[in-house]
Amino acid sequence: MDDPYQNNINQQGETYPTYGxxxxxxxxxxxxxxxxxxxxxxxVTEGHDDEDQMYEGEYQGIPHPDEIKEARRAARREARMKTxxxxxxxxxxxxxxxxxxxxxxxxxxxxxxxFTVLGLSLMADGVECFVVSFALPSAEKDMCLSNADKGxxxxxxxxxxxxxxxxxxxxxxxLGRRQCLLYALAINCxxxxxxxxxxxxxxxxxxxxxxxxGIGGSIPxxxxxxxxxxxxxxxxxxxxxxxxxxxxxxxxxxxxxxxIIPHYGWGFSMGTEFQFHSWRVFVLVCFLPSVAAxxxxxxMPESPRxxxxxxxxxxxxxxxxxxHDTNWRAxxxxxxxxxxxxIKMPHAQDDEFIEIQSETGTTFQRFxxxxxxxxxxxIKNMLSLAAxxxxxxxxxxxxxxxxxxxxxxxxxxxxxxxxxxxxxxxxESNVKTFHREKVEHxxxxxxxxxxxxxxxxxxxxxxxxxxxRNVKFEESLFENCYFEDIRSTDTFFENCTLxxxxxxxxxxxxxxxxxxxxxxxxxxxxPKIGCHLNFQEENDILIYLVCFLGSLSxxxxxxxxxxxMDKIGRLKIIGGSMLAAAGCTFFLLLxxxxxxxxxxxxxxxxxxxxxxxxxxxxxxxxxxxxxxATAFGVLNGTCKLGAIISTFIFGKVIGIxxxxxxxxxxxxxxxxxxLAFKLPxxxxxxxx
Numbered sequence: 206m207d208d209p210y211q212n213n214i215n216q217q218g219e220t221y222p223t224y225g226x227x228x229x230x231x232x233x234x235x236x237x238x239x240x241x242x243x244x245x246x247x248x249v250t251e252g253h254d255d256e257d258q259m260y261e262g263e264y265q266g267i268p269h270p271d272e273i274k275e276a277r278r279a280a281r282r283e284a285r286m287k288t289x290x291x292x293x294x295x296x297x298x299x300x301x302x303x304x305x306x307x308x309x310x311x312x313x314x315x316x317x318x319x320f321t322v323l324g325l326s327l328m329a330d331g332v333e334c335f336v337v338s339f340a341l342p343s344a345e346k347d348m349c350l351s352n353a354d355k356g357x358x359x360x361x362x363x364x365x366x367x368x369x370x371x372x373x374x375x376x377x378x379x380l381g382r383r384q385c386l387l388y389a390l391a392i393n394c395x396x397x398x399x400x401x402x403x404x405x406x407x408x409x410x411x412x413x414x415x416x417x418x419g420i421g422g423s424i425p426x427x428x429x430x431x432x433x434x435x436x437x438x439x440x441x442x443x444x445x446x447x448x449x450x451x452x453x454x455x456x457x458x459x460x461x462x463x464x465i466i467p468h469y470g471w472g473f474s475m476g477t478e479f480q481f482h483s484w485r486v487f488v489l490v491c492f493l494p495s496v497a498a499x500x501x502x503x504x505m506p507e508s509p510r511x512x513x514x515x516x517x518x519x520x521x522x523x524x525x526x527x528x529h530d531t532n533w534r535a536x537x538x539x540x541x542x543x544x545x546x547x548i549k550m551p552h553a554q555d556d557e558f559i560e561i562q563s564e565t566g567t568t569f570q571r572f573x574x575x576x577x578x579x580x581x582x583x584i585k586n587m588l589s590l591a592a593x594x595x596x597x598x599x600x601x602x603x604x605x606x607x608x609x610x611x612x613x614x615x616x617x618x619x620x621x622x623x624x625x626x627x628x629x630x631x632x633e634s635n636v637k638t639f640h641r642e643k644v645e646h647x648x649x650x651x652x653x654x655x656x657x658x659x660x661x662x663x664x665x666x667x668x669x670x671x672x673x674r675n676v677k678f679e680e681s682l683f684e685n686c687y688f689e690d691i692r693s694t695d696t697f698f699e700n701c702t703l704x705x706x707x708x709x710x711x712x713x714x715x716x717x718x719x720x721x722x723x724x725x726x727x728x729x730x731x732p733k734i735g736c737h738l739n740f741q742e743e744n745d746i747l748i749y750l751v752c753f754l755g756s757l758s759x760x761x762x763x764x765x766x767x768x769x770m771d772k773i774g775r776l777k778i779i780g781g782s783m784l785a786a787a788g789c790t791f792f793l794l795l796x797x798x799x800x801x802x803x804x805x806x807x808x809x810x811x812x813x814x815x816x817x818x819x820x821x822x823x824x825x826x827x828x829x830x831x832x833x834a835t836a837f838g839v840l841n842g843t844c845k846l847g848a849i850i851s852t853f854i855f856g857k858v859i860g861i862x863x864x865x866x867x868x869x870x871x872x873x874x875x876x877x878x879x880l881a882f883k884l885p886x887x888x889x890x891x892x893x
Contacts, residue, residue: 300891307436313532324450325498326423331454333420336491339462343484348406365414367845369421374838375583382430383507390499392419397492401485425837432825433510445767445818455756463749514830586835608877610844612870613813615851620806621748622859627799703727758807762814774888775823782816783878790870826887
């Protein structure tokens with residue numbers, strides 16, 4: 206009879222089957238070993254103590270059951286470890302894979318088209334910063350603004366841009382870069398257009414505030430949007446070239462102001478209640494870059510990097526394929542195939558409960574749920590900027606933004622005012638004084654300007670169709686005089702006596718131009734509505750030229766920054782340029798002529814432009830995709846806050862001292878420039 210165990214013996218010398226996965230595999234036998242071997246093993250171990258007795262399968266290489274269990278546990282532990290590591294690697298490789306995709310797409314027609322469209326958005330932002338300052342000298346006379354009203358009108362644009370930067374930057378990380386930029390530009394276009402026709406100061410300042418809120422989103426979104434279509438070795442250079450459009454906005458504003466505002470006839474009127482003078486034509490022309498940018502943006506796609514962050518994989522893949530095909534078709538290689546069929550995605554963070562809520566209930570309830578959730582997400586994203594891994598560098602870059610804006614925008618507003626003051630001093634030194642003159646039966650048909658008349662007598666004189674600029678009559682007598690079609694600028698009558706005198710169609714108003722005067726049988730007929738617009742003053746023309754030269758001087762700074770950004774690094778560009786700008790401000794202490802101030806203004810703007818380029822590039826590269834636009838918006842809002850503070854302070858000391866603006870700007874630039882070297886260098890960093 207056959208041995209019942211014989212079938213379990215591997216007689217052909219085959220390898221025992223194994224169990225366990227991966228590198229942990231162990232041989233085993235499914236049945237008992239032959240009986241003879243078991244008896245032999247018993248003979249060998251006979252006489253040994255139990256403690257020294259060996260496991261009977263040790264000679265055959267069979268592990269002990271306890272060892273098998275331990276090996277299983279170790280295998281499971283290692284498998285879990287590998288799973289966790291694989292998940293971490295998958296998340297870490299998304300930026301790497303996206304960088305590889307952008308390298309495969311290349312840099313070509315698509316990027317240059319987007320460059321032009323987004324550049325027009327930056328140009329609109331640059332125009333917005335200048336439009337009110339150019340229109341203000343004419344608007345203040347057209348609407349008869351007080352000094353307080355003028356100051357508020359100058360600051361309101363920065364207030365709106367500060368609000369818009371924070372608002373649109375936060376929304377861009379939740380709704381999308383393209384969508385938010387479309388909304389922002391549309392708001393800017395609408396309210397810029399309405400401000401052209403606003404006849405009252407209240408409506409005009411409200412429309413300019415809303416226009417500023419709209420255009421305030423352009424800088425945070427544009428840099429974030431464009432950077433996500435660039436590969437690492439192109440990013441610094443091409444973001445610097447993008448800054449040129451902001452300078453073009455300043456050139457456009459100053460050139461059109463120079464060409465339009467002095468032409469008083471370029472307008473129309475509808476009675477005395479509606480006036481559309483040439484400065485309003487200038488404001489209307491200034492919103493054209495925003496319209497062009499809005500039209501071009503309609504044809505641009507959303508940022509695929511944003512779409513991947515929001516788990517919209519298919520849309521991102523289609524856009525990346527579009528970028529790839531557009532570039533290689535333009536380079537004459539349409540046969541090249543987009544090789545990335547799968548793109549890694551981070552874990553979607555959508556709250557399913559919120560999604561369910563947003564699809565149920567009444568229309569109003571759905572609206573409230575969606576928008577309240579959006580507000581909470583935006584606020585949460587802003588608060589996350591204070592996380593430990595971002596807090597220190599975020600504080601440093603915020604200080605650099607603030608100090609640079611404090612000096613750049615503060616001195617940018619101070620330069621024209623300082624030049625005006627120097628001109629005024631020169632003008633005052635040439636004033637002509639007439640003492641106790643007596644003029645009878647004379648017809649004044651020529652311009653009176655820069656004169657002071659004291660204790661004069663004017664009997665039966667006629668003042669018809671003339672301009673009176675910077676003229677003051679003190680303790681003088683006007684008897685049987687006739688004033689008709691008079692246009693005045695800074696003209697006053699103080700402690701004068703007027704008898705039997707008629708004012709017909711003049712802007713010499715009884716309640717504002719006559720100070721402590723005695724009016725006897727004096728008549729004011731058909732007084733002019735509004736204030737006289739003096740377009741022929743050389744002061745205004747020079748201011749346009751000064752601003753034009755300041756904007757033009759930005760070109761060398763942009764070129765230098767663009768060429769050196771990827772060669773010497775962002776930090777050296779920022780720190781070196783800010784310290785160079787500080788040197789320019791120091792030499793302003795030695796400037797006592799108008800053209801010396803203009804020269805150092807140009808040097809200051811050139812150095813400042815290079816610093817701005819570096820600051821904006823570092824900001825884009827410092828933050829992850831989910832927080833990039835939010836951080837840029839908050840920092841740009843900090844920038845506008847610095848501009849508001851410095852513009853207010855520097856405006857208060859014009860004509861009093863120039864030491865305060867110069868010392869404050871110098872100190873601010875030095876502190877910011879030195880602190881910039883503490884920031885991390887991001888030249889070879891992949892966008893996270």
